[in-house]
Amino acid sequence: LLPLLTGCWGRLELADLALVIALGVDLADNGLYEFTFGIAGPPVSHMKNAPQGDAGIPSRIVVTQRGRSFAGVLREIELRLPRRINLTHTLVVFIGERLAEHGLGDALDFVLRAPEFRLQGLIVMVRGGPVRTLLETEPLMENLQTKALTEIAKAHIGLEVRLWEFFSARATTYRAPLLPVIELMESPDTGAKGQRYAARLGGAAVLRGDRVALYLDAREVRAIKWLRGRGRDGVITVPCGDEPGPESVSFRVVQAGHRVRLHRGGKPAFAVALRGRLRVTEMQCPRPLVEPQVHEQLVQRAEAELRDLMEQVIAKLQEAGVDPVFFGEHVRALRPGLWRTVGEERWGETWREVPVTVSVDLRLHTTGLMRNPLRS
Incomplete structure (x- = not known):
C-alpha cells in the first residue's frame, strides 16, 4: 500500500x-x-561554514x-x-x-x-x-x-x-x-x-x-511613449522669455492621452490627437503666470514642442519603413477590406507614404505651490 x-x-x-x-x-x-x-x-543561512554577517557573500x-x-x-x-x-x-x-x-x-x-x-x-x-x-x-x-x-x-x-x-x-x-x-x-x-x-x-x-x-534616442522615445499611452510624467522644456533665449520653463505632464483616427477613403491616412495637462516645475524668467496671455503663450510653445517631436519621430519611422506603434493594426482592425487591398506583406512600403497629421491640446493644470516667480 x-x-x-x-x-x-x-x-x-x-x-x-x-x-x-x-x-x-x-x-x-x-x-x-x-x-x-x-x-x-x-542566502547566508543556506551556506555551510558561512562567516558571521554577509561579508564575503x-x-x-x-x-x-x-x-x-x-x-x-x-x-x-x-x-x-x-x-x-x-x-x-x-x-x-x-x-x-x-x-x-x-x-x-x-x-x-x-x-x-x-x-x-x-x-x-x-x-x-x-x-x-x-x-x-x-x-x-x-x-x-x-x-x-x-x-x-x-x-x-x-x-x-x-x-x-x-x-x-x-x-x-x-x-x-x-x-x-x-x-x-x-x-x-x-x-x-x-x-x-x-x-x-x-x-x-x-x-x-x-x-x-x-x-x-x-x-x-531618449528624447524620441517620449513620442513613442505618448503613442503607446504612457505619456504621463514626461517633461517638456521650452523658452520662457518674450523672445527665445537661455531662460526656460519646464512642465511635467500630469495627465496624458491620445487618439488615432483612420480617415475614410481608398488609401490609409491618420490623424493623431494628443491631449494632456501640465504642471509648472521650474521657471527661470520673471514673467507673471497670472496673466492669461503669458501662460497661454508658454502652453502654446509646449504644444509646438511636442507636435514637432511627434512629427519628427513619425517621419523617421516612415523613412525606415517600420511601424512599432500599431498604425497598421488600426487599418487591419477597422478597415479589413482596405487591409486586404494594401496587403500585410506590403505594409512596410505602404507606411512610408501614409499621411499622418498631428494635433496637440495641452492645458495648464497647476503652477505648483506658487504662481509667479520670485523676481516678478
Whole structure:
C-alpha cells in the first residue's frame, strides 16, 4: 500500500536551486552564441561554514558560456554549479548589440518553448559593452543591477517592453518589435568606487524583421511613449522669455492621452490627437503666470514642442519603413477590406507614404505651490 500513499517524491528545496534573475544572449565569434546567467547569491543561512554577517557573500553570481544552443550551454553550466538552474524567476532577458544588429534569427526560440520562462519578464538591448559587464556593475540603491533596471522600467520613466509584447510583434510582418536600450557609459563618478562603467536606460532600437533598423534616442522615445499611452510624467522644456533665449520653463505632464483616427477613403491616412495637462516645475524668467496671455503663450510653445517631436519621430519611422506603434493594426482592425487591398506583406512600403497629421491640446493644470516667480 505504500506506493499508493500521497507524498512528495520529487522534492527540490530552495537551497538546491540556482535562481536565474537575468539572462543575456549575444553573438560571439565563429557563429557561437554567448549566454550570460545572472544568478542570485545564496542566502547566508543556506551556506555551510558561512562567516558571521554577509561579508564575503556575493549578492549575485555571473556565469558566461559559449555554445551553439541554449540547451547545450545550460548543461555545461550545470556541470560547473553545485545547484540546479531554475529559470522561473528570470526578470530580464538582455540582448547583445552585436546579435541584434546581425539578426536574432531563432536565438530566442528557447524562451517560448521552456515552460519555466514567464513572458511577463522584460526584454532589453545592451549597448556599449557585453552583457556580463552590465551584470557586474554595482547599481545605485539596489543590490542587483537587474533589480535596479526593473524598478526604473516599472516607474515608466523609460520604455518598458514585455517578452510577450516583443514576441507578438515578431509573429507579424507589419508590426516592428521594439527593444529598450540600456547604455554602458564610462563614468568613474557613478556607482561603486573604482567602477569603470555605469548603466542607464537610454533610447530604443526598432527592428525590421529580426534585426535593428534604426535607433531612437531618449528624447524620441517620449513620442513613442505618448503613442503607446504612457505619456504621463514626461517633461517638456521650452523658452520662457518674450523672445527665445537661455531662460526656460519646464512642465511635467500630469495627465496624458491620445487618439488615432483612420480617415475614410481608398488609401490609409491618420490623424493623431494628443491631449494632456501640465504642471509648472521650474521657471527661470520673471514673467507673471497670472496673466492669461503669458501662460497661454508658454502652453502654446509646449504644444509646438511636442507636435514637432511627434512629427519628427513619425517621419523617421516612415523613412525606415517600420511601424512599432500599431498604425497598421488600426487599418487591419477597422478597415479589413482596405487591409486586404494594401496587403500585410506590403505594409512596410505602404507606411512610408501614409499621411499622418498631428494635433496637440495641452492645458495648464497647476503652477505648483506658487504662481509667479520670485523676481516678478
